[in-house]
Amino acid sequence: MRKVIHSNFELDLSSKKITDISENPIFSDKFSTKYSYPIEIDLEDDLDIAFGFISFYNSSDPLTLIDVTYVHNDVLSPAVLEVEEIQGKKMQITISWGFEEFPSWNKKLSELPLDKFEVANIYTHAAGIISQTYPAVNYNFPQIHTDKIDTDDEIWFAFEKILNNFKDGAFLENYVDTLEDITYNKNIMQPLPYLLHVLKKGFEDGGYNLEGSFTTHPLVQKICMYTDATYHTTFEQESYTIMQMSEDATISLREIVGTFTIPPTFSWQQPQIITNPTQRVATYTSLTTIIAPGKYRIIGKITLYSLRFLPSSIKIKYRDTIIHSQTIGLFNSRINGIKFEKNIDIVFETLSDLEPNEITIISEQYPTEEKVIFDININPIRLHDMSGEAIPTVLNPNQIDLTRAVPDITFGDFVTTLKNWFNLNLDYDSNNAYLNFTQDDIDLARLKDFNSFEIMEPVRKLQKGNSYVLKFQDVNSKEYSFVPVYHSFDTISNSGYVVNEKTTEIQINGYPLPLAFRNGIQTAHAFEESNDKLQFVIYDGLTSGINIAKDPTQLLLPSVHENFWKKFFNRRINxxxxxxxxxxxxxxxxxxxxxxxxxxxxxxxxxxxxxxxxxxxxxxxxxxxxxxxx
Incomplete structure (x- = not known):
């Protein structure tokens, strides 16, 4: 019996002449191993509807890739039905099934159920685990040189370009000197998950327990995964600019109650007596809400133009409290609009409550066509938490969240990259997945007597002219490069080789971070800002009391070829x-x-x-x- 089952349709394929192809993944760079040759089926009306009216030329969203269940030889397999061709009411479909239809295959690593929990203090927590390794811990905190932080930026002047910076038996902490009002952001704490933790969680998420020789290899158990993530939290020290122009004024005509004596211009003139005069007044108002609590400086310049019968004024309020005021009282002046420029320099601290931190600036003065009235900046000096305590602008959260510390790739891409790096083979049964080194699987594979299926003259080919190239994908760096390995019948080389149509190239989407010596520390160097490839670090505990990465030579392709590929390539060529x-x-x-x-x-x-x-x-x-x- 053969059929395809979907919630919206069912295809009976029992009468079809179907060719199923199974490929051994050890001869491929992918895990998808089973598929059919194209099958022609009739596109009935109900099927056309289920496929989103696929027969219509103007169908906007037809279904051409559909998750289904494939029933064959009394076995039910998750599969993908793909529509490849349509002509009239005839449709060509193919069916594929295998590990690329595994439930977690298309999930991003960040969607897996990786470790996520709160800790009392990230610095002391990290200090408590850096002497350990997998499987005692699922992540660690090795020091990593980084180039992604610009130390010319004011908030990063104290940063030494090292993640997980550890000195004199403790991790460096970010802090604020409240006497000098200087914030020292010295460290970024970023956990690196162990490869096997992420790998096992991916299979567990699909309902499988992971076993196999890859999971017990001593080198593999030391591998941590780095990615260019923003794991820390940055509190932006936002400055606020307040500009008020002459056209921003609200103009009113006021009656001023009182009697005013205007002095004469010349000695022979009599003083002028004015009762209840009217006065044109320009009012400027600015309201600024400060987002982050802290200590701030209000600095800048305000231009005031005098009034004849009122004082020109400026008031600055924090919430309802006046924190600065100035007036110009040229009463009884013969003229309006004498210009004064006032410099402002005020330091204040916000209150620690849930009320909005509002700065209001109000000025009353004579209307003018002069352009700039307010030119004020509110600049942060330091930031506070909700209790009023000074906090650094770079916060290392007291939390482990490995979903934020993994590359932006799918689980399927992750496992496939491991396959191509370490020459792995994947198999599974109802409850377990087995990830083994290919050579181990070849040695342990069941030997089946197949003599009864021999024919007289099978087709035979020779392939001593075949060759293979192992290489990491190109990196964006003038400082580092990674040598490939070329393997042919009589040559193993890292350079000067020539490829042809018989050369199989195996590209690996990743590389181990090289070691670099900086600031007195030799450890892994994250030289490339990338979050879409695997970047490995070897770490299995302290070295002379320091959390530094180990030599990654065993992860470089010459060693990988020697240990995991050489015997296999020789077997294939011969x-x-x-x-x-x-x-x-x-x-x-x-x-x-x-x-x-x-x-x-x-x-x-x-x-x-x-x-x-x-x-x-x-x-x-x-x-x-x-x-x-x-």
Whole structure:
């Protein structure tokens, strides 16, 4: 029985001649291992609706990739149905299934259930675990040189360009000198999760317990993951600029109650007596809400123009309290609009409560066409918490949240990168996933007697001309580069090699952070601002009492090739591919696994692909491709 099951439709494929292909992932750079050749089906009306009216030329959002359940040989597999071609009422579809349809495969690492909890104090917490390693702890705090902070920026002048900076037995802390009103931001605390913690959580999220030789390897257990994350919290020391122009004034005509004597201009004139005169008054008002509590300086200049019958004035209030005021009282003046410039320099502290921190500036003066009336800045001196205590502008939160400390990649990309780095093979059963080094799987694979399926003249090829290149993806750096490894029949080289159409290139989306010596510390250097690739650090506890990263040579490609790829490449180059076809009933091939080793043609074969086409009920035409080591 073959069918595709979806919540909105069901396809019976029992009458279709379907070819299923299984690929052995040890011969690929991906884990997707099973798919079908295109299958032609009739696009009935109900199916057309389920696919978002896919037959319509102007359909805006047809469904072409659909998660389904594929039933084949009485096995139910999560799968993806893909529409590849439509002509009239005929549709070509393919079905793929395998580990790339694993439940967590498309989740971002930040969406996995990684460690997340509060701690009493991040500095003392980190100091308590840096002497340990995985599996005793799931993350750690090695020192990391970083170039991403500009120490010319005022808030970072005290930063030494080291994450998790540890001196004299303690992590450096950020603090405020309240006597000098200077903030010292000396450190950024960022946990680095251990690779195996993230890996196991990804499989647990999909319902699998992870086992295998990769999980127990001593080198792998020391690997931490760095990413260019903003793990700290920065409290912006925001300055506020207040500009009031002449056109911002509210003009009113006031009656001034009283009798005013205006002195004469010349000695022979009589004084002028004016009762209840009217006066044109310009009122300027500015309201600024300060977001962060703290200590601030109000500094700048206010221009005042005198009035004849009122004092010109300026008032600055914090909430309802006047913190500064000035007046110009030229009463009984013969003229309006004498210009005065007043410098302002006031220091004040906000209150520690939930009320808004509002600064109001009000000025009454003679109307003018002069452009600038207020030119004021409110500048932070230091910031406070809600209790009124001075706090640094860079805060290392008392929290472990590993979802903020992982690369911005999917779990599937993560596992695939590990596969291509360490030559891994992945398998699983109902409850467990097994991630092994490929060579271990080859050595331990079940040997199946396949002599009865031999034919007289299989197709054989030779591949001594094949070659392989292991390389990290290019990095954006003039300071660092990572050598690749070229492996052919008679050459292993890091440079000067020539690739051709028979060269297989294995690219790895990541690299180990190199060591650099700065500020008296040799540790890992995060030289590239990137959060979309794997950046590994080896750390397994203190070295001479210091939390420094270890030499990453074992993660560089020459060592990786020697330990995890060399034997495999030699086997492939020195092997013969065999291809042949035969007929078999379902019972005969029921137990055939793509990862079995086959004993046939007087040799031991690894299976590359198996193609099965059901030509009659329970009768299959099988094409098999293998590699036999010479």
């Amino acid at each position: 092997s013969q591919p065999f291809t042949w076809s035969f007929l078999a009933d379902s019972f005969e091939i029921l137990g055939l696994n793509i990862k079995d080793k086959l004993s046939c043609y007087s040799n031991i074969h690894l299976i590359k692909t198996i193609s099965k086409t059901e030509i009659e009920p329970e009768i299959f035409e099988v094409e098999i491709e293998t590699e036999a080591e010479i």
